[in-house]
Amino acid sequence: MKLWLRKIHLTLALLSGLFLLIVSLSGAVLIYAKDLQHLIQPEKWLVTPAEKPLNFDTLINSVQTQTQQKTVFLMPEQNPTMAWQFRLANNHYASVNPYTSNVIYTYQSTDTIYGFTLALHRWLLFESSDGNKPFKNWMSVCALLLLINVLIGFYLWVKPKNRIKRLAIKPKAKLRVLLYQLHTVLGVYFFVPLILIAFTGMAFNWKTQTQSVLELVTQNKVTNRPAPPKIPV
Structure with missing residues (x-):
């Protein structure tokens, strides 16, 4: 039984290892992606604060006039030095100075560090001509394999x-033994975070399925987030 579980543990790691590495690295970059954007290209994302932003109606009308596109939604910022982002009907975005209503940059999502990293993280950048993202299911499968693998690894420990005695790292041990000890210790210490990361990663794509599992485990009903208010056009 133990031997078979070890083989399954290794096989699942080999099947999903490359994709999980991409997800891990892109997820780490994603945390700081917007900060990097602001540092590298401040003229596209940062503005000089004024007394207070213009009202929504004025901003929407001005952006629609400048871009010749209807505004789908806008994303205000609490930080007064940051430009506001508008999504347009053609699936492009506009970075707008909320104090003057000037459009300072128009872009597609993947043109930015944040958008590129997010697309890589969620669906490996690939998007078919009809707008489908087939790799997002594979990324969810990899998250499921990670969850199963973490449970198997925890059981093996x-x-x-x-x-408890096996939760020790001996720096002077041979390299193979040292790597095994690191694998065991880190796997146990990060057991709960890895479970949560894998499960919430699947929830981005498999919302209905993960919601059903969560409601079964907690015996509570998940409350859906209210829909955002629509912009009048």
Whole structure:
């Protein structure tokens, strides 16, 4: 039984390892992607604050006039030095100075560091001509494989005796032994975070399925987020 579980543990890691590496690296970059954008290209994302932003109607009308596109939604910022982002009907975005209503940059999502990293993180950048993102299902499968693998790894550690004594790293051990100890110790310490990361990653794509699992485990009903208000056109 233990031997078979080890083989399954290794096989699942090999099947999903490359994709999980991409997801991990892109997820780490994603945390700081907007900060990098602001640092590298401040003229496109930062503005000089004035007394207070213009009202929504004025901003929407001005942006629609400048871009010749209807505004789908806008994203105000709490930070007074940051430009506001508008999504347009042609699926482009506009970075707008909220104090003057000037459009300072128009772009597609993947033109930015944040958008590129997010697309890589969620669906490996690939999008078919009809707008489908087939790789997003594979990324969810990899998250599921990670969840299963973490559970198997935890079982392999917790089942034998002396499990606490095996939570030790001996720096002078041979490289193979040292790597095994690091694998075990880090896997146990990060067991809960890895489970949460894998499950929430799947929830971005498999919303209905993960919601059903969550409601079953918690015996509570998940409350859906209210729909955002529509912009009058």
